[in-house]
Structure formats: structure tokens, C-alpha cells
Amino acid sequence: MKVKCPKCEEIAELADDFSYVRCSHCSLDMTYGEYVKYIAYKDSTYSDILGDYTSTTEGTTAGTLDDW
Ligand SMILES: [Zn+2]
Numbered sequence: 001m002k003v004k005c006p007k008c009e010e011i012a013e014l015a016d017d018f019s020y021v022r023c024s025h026c027s028l029d030m031t032y033g034e035y036v037k038y039i040a041y042k043d044s045t046y047s048d049i050l051g052d053y054t055s056t057t058e059g060t061t062a063g064t065l066d067d068w
Contacts, residue, residue, distance in 0.1 A: 006039045 005012035005023040012023035014032065021035040022028060030038065 003035075006035065006042055 001014050001016065002011050003014045003021065004010075005025060005028055007028050008023065008026040010023060010025035012021055012025075012028060014021050014035075018032040021030055021032060
């Protein structure tokens with residue numbers, strides 16, 4: 001699915017199984033766990049996006065957090 005790139009704010013792609021986030025505009029290529037961590041340090045604009053993901057993908061997010 002499409003997500004906002006935390007680096008260049010263009011459209012990045014999040015894998016359907018949340019395994020990676022990639023952006024063709026700035027060559028961003030990180031795991032979903034790294035992506036969440038990355039946007040956690042950004043301004044609060046991204047908190048809304050993060051909130052949406054956590055509410056719709058509770059199981060997946062919990063599993064990803066264990067890998068940190
Ligand atoms: Zn980008």
C-alpha cells in the first residue's frame with residue numbers, strides 16, 4: 001500500500017505484509033520496524049498515520065516490535 005515517505009514526503013510503498021517500506025524517489029529502503037522508529041522521531045504530523053496503522057494491524061505491529 002502507499003504511504004508517505006518520511007524522508008522526502010513523496011509516495012513510498014509499504015509491503016502488504018509490512019515487511020518493508022520503499023521509496024523510489026529517494027531510494028529509501030527499510031523494514032517496517034525501522035520505518036515506525038524513523039517517523040516516531042519526526043514531527044507529530046506522523047503520529048496520526050502511526051495511530052491508523054496500529055489500530056488496523058494490531059497483531060502485525062506487535063510482532064514487528066518484538067524484532068527490535
Ligand atoms: Zn522518499
